[in-house]
Amino acid sequence: MAIVTGFWAAKTLATAHELRLFDWLSDTAGKTIQECSSHYRMEERPAEMLLTACAALGLLERDDERYRNSPMSERHLVRGRPLYFGGWIEMADRREYPAWMHLKDALQSNRPLTWNPSRQASLFDGEDPLLVATFWEAMYALSITTSWALAEAVDLSGVKKLLDVGGGGAAHDITLCRRYPQLQTTVYDLGFVCELTRHKIEQAGLADRIGLIDGDFLKDDKMPSGYDAILLSKILLDWTPAQCALIIAKCYAALPSGGRIIISDLFVADTKDGPIDAALMSLNMLVETWGRNYTSAEYAAWLTDAGCVDIKVIHFDAPAANGAVVGYKP
Numbered sequence: 001m002a003i004v005t006g007f008w009a010a011k012t013l014a015t016a017h018e019l020r021l022f023d024w025l026s027d028t029a030g031k032t033i034q035e036c037s038s039h040y041r042m043e044e045r046p047a048e049m050l051l052t053a054c055a056a057l058g059l060l061e062r063d064d065e066r067y068r069n070s071p072m073s074e075r076h077l078v079r080g081r082p083l084y085f086g087g088w089i090e091m092a093d094r095r096e097y098p099a100w101m102h103l104k105d106a107l108q109s110n111r112p113l114t115w116n117p118s119r120q121a122s123l124f125d126g127e128d129p130l131l132v133a134t135f136w137e138a139m140y141a142l143s144i145t146t147s148w149a150l151a152e153a154v155d156l157s158g159v160k161k162l163l164d165v166g167g168g169g170a171a172h173d174i175t176l177c178r179r180y181p182q183l184q185t186t187v188y189d190l191g192f193v194c195e196l197t198r199h200k201i202e203q204a205g206l207a208d209r210i211g212l213i214d215g216d217f218l219k220d221d222k223m224p225s226g227y228d229a230i231l232l233s234k235i236l237l238d239w240t241p242a243q244c245a246l247i248i249a250k251c252y253a254a255l256p257s258g259g260r261i262i263i264s265d266l267f268v269a270d271t272k273d274g275p276i277d278a279a280l281m282s283l284n285m286l287v288e289t290w291g292r293n294y295t296s297a298e299y300a301a302w303l304t305d306a307g308c309v310d311i312k313v314i315h316f317d318a319p320a321a322n323g324a325v326v327g328y329k330p
C-alpha cells in the first residue's frame with residue numbers, strides 16, 4: 001500500500017509547499033481550519049483534509065484545534081531557512097514527477113525523458129532559464145544537508161585547497177569552509193552556473209574563501225591545478241562509464257603527488273539489490289541522463305585505473321549521499 005500510494009504523500013507535501021503553507025504557519029502559535037480556509041479562499045472541507053494529511057505525515061502538529069509546523073517543517077520547509085529543502089521538492093514535483101509518468105518509455109528506449117538528446121548535448125546544455133534556476137536551487141537544497149554529513153565523515157583537516165568539480169550551488173564549499181577554518185575552495189562549473197553560485201557564496205559571506213572557475217570538465221583538456229583535494233559530489237552519476245573514467249583521469253592529472261580525489265554519492269550496494277534511495281535515484285538517472293548510480297566498487301576500480309592508491313570507502317547517512325570513496329595520488 002505504501003508503495004502504490006507513495007505519490008499521495010509526495011503530492012500533499014509539494015502542494016502544501018506550493019501554497020506556502022509552511023511559510024504562513026512559521027513562527028505562529030498555529031492556525032485553525034477556519035483560518036486556513038479563509039486565508040486560502042478554499043472551503044473548510046478541503047482545508048481540513050489538507051491540514052489533517054499534513055499532520056498525519058508529520059509535517060504539522062495539532063494542538064487545541066490549531067495546526068502549526070512540526071520542528072522538521074520549521075527547519076526545512078520555510079523559505080529563507082539555512083537548511084531549506086523546498087528547491088528539491090519543486091524540482092521533484094515539476095520536473096521529475098511528470099517525466100516518471102513515462103518511465104516505461106525510458107526503459108524501452110534507454111533514453112532520457114526530461115530533455116531532447118537529438119537537440120541537446122546533455123541535460124546541462126541550453127536549458128530553459130526558469131528550469132535552470134529551479135535545478136540549481138534543488139541541488140543546493142539536497143546538498144546543504146548532505147554536506148554536513150560529508151564534512152564530519154571525511155577528515156579534511158590536512159587539506160588547504162579543494163577544487164569542487166561541478167560544484168553547483170557551492171553547498172559543500174560553504175559547509176566545508178565553515179567546518180575547516182584552514183580551507184580555501186573553488187567551484188569549477190559551467191559559466192551560467194557560476195553566475196548563480198556567486199550570489200550564494202556572497203550571501204554566505206565567504207567570497208574571500210570560495211572562488212569560482214568557469215569551465216567544462218568534458219571539453220577542457222586540463223582541469224585547474226594547485227589543489228590538494230578534488231571533490232566530485234553527485235557528478236559521476238550523470239555520465240556514462242567512459243565519461244566517468246575520463247573525468248577521473250583529468251582530476252588525477254591535475255593533482256600533485258599526495259593529493260586526493262573524493263567521490264561522494266548515493267552508492268548502489270555491490271550486491272545490486274539496494275539501498276532503496278540509491279536504486280530509485282538510479283532510475284531517476286535513467287529518466288534524466290545517460291548515467292546511473294554506480295557502486296563504490298565501480299568507483300574504486302576507476303580510481304585504481306587512473307593510478308590512485310590507498311582507496312577507502314567511508315559510509316555516512318544523508319539525503320543525497322550515503323558515502324564517499326577516497327583515493328590518493330602516489
Ligand SMILES: C[S@@+](CC[C@H](N)C(=O)[O-])C[C@H]1O[C@@H](n2cnc3c(N)ncnc32)[C@H](O)[C@@H]1O
Binds near residue numbers: 143167169188190
Ligand atoms: C547533480 S549537480 C551536483 C552539484 C554539486 N556537486 C552538489 O553536490 O550539489 C551536477 C553539477 O555538474 C555541473 N556540470 C555538468 N556538466 C558539467 C561540465 N561539463 N563541466 C563542469 N560542470 C558541469 C552542473 O552544472 C551541476 O552543477
